Amino acid sequence: MARINKATIADVARAAGVSTATAGRVLGGYGYTSEEKKEQVFKAAQTLRYQPNALARSLITGKTRTLGVVAGDIQNPFYASALRGISNVAEANGFGLLITNSDEDQAKEIQSVELLAQKQVDGLIVTTSDTRKARHLHNLRAMGVPLVLLDRAVVGLMVDRVATDNIAAAEQAVRHLIAAGHRQIGIVAELVDEESGGLDVFLTRAVAGDPMESETLYPSWQRLLGYIRAHRIEGLPVDPRLTLRAGSYSALAAQVVVSRLMTAPHPPTALFTTDSTMSEGTMRALAELNLSIPQDLSLICFDDLDWMSFHRPGVTSIAQPHLAMGEAAARMLLERIRGENYPPRTVLMPAELIERGSVARL
Amino acid sequence: MARINKATIADVARAAGVSTATAGRVLGGYGYTSEEKKEQVFKAAQTLRYQPNALARSLITGKTRTLGVVAGDIQNPFYASALRGISNVAEANGFGLLITNSDEDQAKEIQSVELLAQKQVDGLIVTTSDTRKARHLHNLRAMGVPLVLLDRAVVGLMVDRVATDNIAAAEQAVRHLIAAGHRQIGIVAELVDEESGGLDVFLTRAVAGDPMESETLYPSWQRLLGYIRAHRIEGLPVDPRLTLRAGSYSALAAQVVVSRLMTAPHPPTALFTTDSTMSEGTMRALAELNLSIPQDLSLICFDDLDWMSFHRPGVTSIAQPHLAMGEAAARMLLERIRGENYPPRTVLMPAELIERGSVARL
DNA sequence: CTGAAAGCGCTTACAG
DNA sequence: CTGAAAGCGCTTACAG
Numbered sequence: 018m019a020r021i022n023k024a025t026i027a028d029v030a031r032a033a034g035v036s037t038a039t040a041g042r043v044l045g046g047y048g049y050t051s052e053e054k055k056e057q058v059f060k061a062a063q064t065l066r067y068q069p070n071a072l073a074r075s076l077i078t079g080k081t082r083t084l085g086v087v088a089g090d091i092q093n094p095f096y097a098s099a100l101r102g103i104s105n106v107a108e109a110n111g112f113g114l115l116i117t118n119s120d121e122d123q124a125k126e127i128q129s130v131e132l133l134a135q136k137q138v139d140g141l142i143v144t145t146s147d148t149r150k151a152r153h154l155h156n157l158r159a160m161g162v163p164l165v166l167l168d169r170a171v172v173g174l175m176v177d178r179v180a181t182d183n184i185a186a187a188e189q190a191v192r193h194l195i196a197a198g199h200r201q202i203g204i205v206a207e208l209v210d211e212e213s214g215g216l217d218v219f220l221t222r223a224v225a226g227d228p229m230e231s232e233t234l235y236p237s238w239q240r241l242l243g244y245i246r247a248h249r250i251e252g253l254p255v256d257p258r259l260t261l262r263a264g265s266y267s268a269l270a271a272q273v274v275v276s277r278l279m280t281a282p283h284p285p286t287a288l289f290t291t292d293s294t295m296s297e298g299t300m301r302a303l304a305e306l307n308l309s310i311p312q313d314l315s316l317i318c319f320d321d322l323d324w325m326s327f328h329r330p331g332v333t334s335i336a337q338p339h340l341a342m343g344e345a346a347a348r349m350l351l352e353r354i355r356g357e358n359y360p361p362r363t364v365l366m367p368a369e370l371i372e373r374g375s376v377a378r379l
Numbered sequence: 380m381a382r383i384n385k386a387t388i389a390d391v392a393r394a395a396g397v398s399t400a401t402a403g404r405v406l407g408g409y410g411y412t413s414e415e416k417k418e419q420v421f422k423a424a425q426t427l428r429y430q431p432n433a434l435a436r437s438l439i440t441g442k443t444r445t446l447g448v449v450a451g452d453i454q455n456p457f458y459a460s461a462l463r464g465i466s467n468v469a470e471a472n473g474f475g476l477l478i479t480n481s482d483e484d485q486a487k488e489i490q491s492v493e494l495l496a497q498k499q500v501d502g503l504i505v506t507t508s509d510t511r512k513a514r515h516l517h518n519l520r521a522m523g524v525p526l527v528l529l530d531r532a533v534v535g536l537m538v539d540r541v542a543t544d545n546i547a548a549a550e551q552a553v554r555h556l557i558a559a560g561h562r563q564i565g566i567v568a569e570l571v572d573e574e575s576g577g578l579d580v581f582l583t584r585a586v587a588g589d590p591m592e593s594e595t596l597y598p599s600w601q602r603l604l605g606y607i608r609a610h611r612i613e614g615l616p617v618d619p620r621l622t623l624r625a626g627s628y629s630a631l632a633a634q635v636v637v638s639r640l641m642t643a644p645h646p647p648t649a650l651f652t653t654d655s656t657m658s659e660g661t662m663r664a665l666a667e668l669n670l671s672i673p674q675d676l677s678l679i680c681f682d683d684l685d686w687m688s689f690h691r692p693g694v695t696s697i698a699q700p701h702l703a704m705g706e707a708a709a710r711m712l713l714e715r716i717r718g719e720n721y722p723p724r725t726v727l728m729p730a731e732l733i734e735r736g737s738v739a740r741l
Numbered sequence: 742c743t744g745a746a747a748g749c750g751c752t753t754a755c756a757g
Numbered sequence: 758c759t760g761a762a763a764g765c766g767c768t769t770a771c772a773g
Contacts, residue, residue, distance in 0.1 A: 023522070025765090025766055025767080026766065026767060026768095027766080027767095035743080035744085036743065036744045036745075037744090037745095037766090037767085037768095038743070038744055038745080038746095038768085038769085039742085039743060039744075041766095041767065041768060041769095042742095042743090042768090044767095045767080045768075047768080047769095048742090048743095048768095048769090049742060049743095050742070050743085051742060051743090054742085054743085068493075068496060068497060069497055069766090069767080070438075070497070070499060070765090070766055070767070071497040071498045071499065071767095072434050072437050072438045072443070072498070072499050072765090072766080072767085073438055073749090073765070073766035073767035073768085074766080074767055074768075075434050075749095075767090076432075076434045076435055076438055076749050076750065076751085076765090076766085076767075076768095077748075077749045077766090077767055077768045077769080078749090078767090078768070078769095079749080081434070081498075083477075083498070090463070091453070091459055091462055091463055091466065092459045092460055092462075092463040092702075094456075094459075097453055097454045097456075097459040098454055100453055100454075101452070101453055101454040101480070104453065104478070104479070104480055108479070108480070111494075113477050113479075113494055113495075113498055114477065114478050114479070115445075115475050115476065115477055116466070116476055116478050117466070117470070117475075117476070118463070118466055118470070131430075132473075132475055133475075134430060135430060135431055135432070135433040136433045136434070136445070136475055137432060137433065137434050160385070297685055297686075297689070300686070300689040301688070301689045303689070304688075304689040304690075304691060304693075322686070323659055323686075324659075324662070324684070324685075324686035324690070326663070326666075327659070327662040327663045327665070327666040328666075328686070328690065329666060331666075340454075387749090387750055387751080388750065388751060388752095389750080389751095397759080397760085398759065398760045398761075399750090399751085399752095399760085399761095400752080400753085400759070400760055400761080400762095401758085401759060401760070403750095403751065403752060403753095404752090404758095404759090406751095407751080407752075409752080409753095410752095410753090410758090410759095411758060411759095412758070412759085413758060413759090416758085416759085431750090431751080432749090432750055432751070433751095434749090434750080434751085435749070435750035435751035435752085435765090436750080436751055436752075437751090437765095438749090438750085438751075438752095438765045438766065438767085439750090439751055439752045439753075439764075439765045440751090440752070440753095440765090441765080
């Protein structure tokens with residue numbers, strides 16, 4: 018399957034009777050050329066069906082006009098939407114998009130970053146799987162590769178970042194439940210450990226109002242923190258029994274812990290889920306137990322999914338602007354690639370509480 | 380933001396006291412080198428933090444180890460899953476993935492293909508937006524660029540392809556409804572025109588049993604054909620009034636036509652939707668009209684979405700193996716890239732009817 | 742405005 | 758096994 022017809026700039030130059038330098042200038046759109054030669058070159062290029070080889074150009078310019086993205090899982094609606102936002106601005110600027118999945122696994126993430134670096138992407142957007150150890154990201158920074166962090170920050174890495182204000186959004190959601198009269202509110206969260214001292218220690222400190230390095234916390238931990246703050250503000254105790262940890266990005270894990278809680282004595286009157294995967298597992302558990310929303314249980318979900326609007330009752334949710342987050346990240350990255358030199362920026366985008374019918378007034 | 384520390388093979392060779400050829404051989408893993416020199420080179424590479432420049436390598440080998448994909452919309456669950464499948468096998472084989480969206484628009488698709496070709500991808504997977512005019516795809520073929528078609532075939536283009544057997548799957552779904560006693564069954568489909576003579580002509584021919592070029596029909600048309608065949612087989616007339624065309628990939632468009640039908644006199648007792656976007660629009664319409672499934676209306680949806688299993692009642696659906704389709708497409712493409720030389724293959728993957736609670740027995 | 746020459750960072754015959 | 762040299766397909770100073 019050898020490629021036929023692969024005309025090079027030398028072929029075009031020969032056919033047009035000019036030097037390769039001149040042919041390059043008109044085809045590449047740089048430098049000056051007389052109208053006459055321009056026309057000759059274009060004509061020759063057309064008959065030879067000349068297509069530039071971006072590799073050769075990149076090798077010499079040092080720019081590939083390609084963005085690299087390491088997402089957790091492109092199948093997950095959060096990433097799919099953010100990726101679409103990134104793609105929109107990349108495309109509008111004539112950039113290509115090299116996409117990889119980390120599955121929230123640091124080893125895979127490192128491998129992805131390496132692949133993208135070798136392919137000489139002009140910059141990277143990464144949703145890191147570990148907010149603490151991230152030598153590969155520090156290395157990028159050291160090598161001067163533009164980098165934007167999406168969704169999660171990294172301890173000690175001062176680079177551009179876009180995320181949602183998770184703490185504020187979660188706090189708002191939980192206060193909404195409290196305002197509706199709920200006192201026993203469960204939270205369903207990933208809370209992958211990442212050596213943060215464990216859930217118990219975290220709860221103790223957070224409940225005590227200990228100022229914590231909330232900025233670099235993993236999102237589900239931030240949302241838990243918002244949940245705790247809502248309780249503190251409203252003068253309600255936090256019941257550790259209602260703090261459900263799935264331990265991984267798994268709907269099944271969420272389903273299991275929710276089932277267990279809802280069949281135990283004194284189940285909560287409301288649940289707050291911290292992302293789409295947890296929401297899905299929770300919905301499965303409720304369907305399985307034949308529990309009705311909001312009669313048997315009220316619910317607010319972090320991340321607004323399509324079905325929440327036509328589910329009956331509609332599900333009250335916190336909508337992150339996924340698409341806009343992706344767009345913002347890509348725009349910031351493009352600015353860095355262009356060489357703009359601000360200090361590192363953090364863009365915290367507002368999440369919106371969408372009230373529907375899943376919260377009962379008690 | 381100039382990159383520092385960008386060691387080249389020449390730097391490594393110098394540090395190791397060998398020629399660039401030798402350094403290249405050990406770093407690139409080709410040719411033979413003595414253990415001694417190997418060690419020297421590796422050591423030098425390590426201290427210089429050498430990272431190969433894939434561009435330079437590709438320029439000379441003619442291979443980029445990168446796959447190009449043009450999807451309709453990576454945010455759509457069908458594409459997101461298929462892409463994940465593609466990504467899985469690409470990654471397992473050390474290939475990168477360059478992804479673009481066409482938004483089902485031919486001009487954008489052509490632009491995407493051009494971008495990917497210029498970036499010298501080793502092969503392409505495309506879900507084309509037009510199954511008839513596809514010169515850009517014929518050109519790829521002529522240039523010897525490996526190409527796999529996903530989901531849709533192109534008239535006269537004999538290349539590898541993976542898709543679902545849409546006609547059979549739709550037929551099965553509709554016969555399932557008929558078997559449950561339904562006689563007035565509506566279908567909600569995109570049916571973008573693409574010069575196929577229009578819906579009326581199509582219906583007339585299909586109902587008459589006219590053998591049609593079903594292979595290269597756009598999926599929603601194929602599913603309509605399955606719907607018609609089910610009626611023919613069961614000896615039921617096809618009522619054109621129940622044939623709903625959205626005209627575009629828009630949930631809103633589907634919602635509008637479904638609302639109109641369900642509020643008109645003599646609404647159907649069941650609906651069959653031809654993909655996730657149509658399903659979503661349909662669900663919105665039903666929620667809006669406060670229609671209950673399956674009491675007021677039975678439903679079968681093409682494409683199984685997460686929420687269909689925990690919706691109450693569960694929604695009976697046709698599940699396409701999206702992930703497996705993506706994996707199959709990528710595997711076939713990789714085989715072509717390796718130079719394997721079968722005649723063009725068509726892989727039709729089976730879709731599965733998942734019975735849940737959305738079909739009432741009449 | 743135009744061309745000859747060098748060079749981007751690698752790999753690939755070709756001698757030895 | 759190893760090195761000098763050429764070359765992949767472009768762009769970029771540098772003269773003229």
